[in-house]
Amino acid sequence: WLGGGRWGIERYLYIIHRVAGLGILLFFLMHIFESSVRIFGPESWNAAMNFLDRPVFKLGEFVLYCGFAFHALNGLRLILIELGFAVGKAEEPVYPYRSSLNVQRPLMIVVMVIAAVVILAGGMNIFVLD
Numbered sequence: 219w220l221g222g223g224r225w226g227i228e229r230y231l232y233i234i235h236r237v238a239g240l241g242i243l244l245f246f247l248m249h250i251f252e253s254s255v256r257i258f259g260p261e262s263w264n265a266a267m268n269f270l271d272r273p274v275f276k277l278g279e280f281v282l283y284c285g286f287a288f289h290a291l292n293g294l295r296l297i298l299i300e301l302g303f304a305v306g307k308a309e310e311p312v313y314p315y316r317s318s319l320n321v322q323r324p325l326m327i328v329v330m331v332i333a334a335v336v337i338l339a340g341g342m343n344i345f346v347l348d
Contacts, residue, residue, distance in 0.1 A: 227326070234288065235288070235292050235293070235296075238285035241281075241282065241285045242285055252270070276345070279344060283341075283344065284340075287340065288333050291329050291330075291332055291333045291336070294329070295325055298325065299325075304325045305322075
């Protein structure tokens, strides 16, 4: 599944996009469970918050932030492609599809650089400025 043979970078972005989406869904489910502890009173809530105030959860928060930033920015890239803004001009469909590669690859690089900058800024906020 990860080897892929002749897969391009777009295929790996597809897999990472799906995994990040599932990770965000898992976080939402855990967040609902964690927030429901409040029903049992302030002592249970304080115990849960003290438990979640550990370095491993700070690292998990950063991983969640990375997944969210990647998923959001890659999703915007995919929306641009689906709406036809990053498809390139029409030509005969002969593999490899140069019109798409000449437009979509630079867009992918720009979006991944922006994602890296956003992730670095979030990492500074989580680990350095906190």
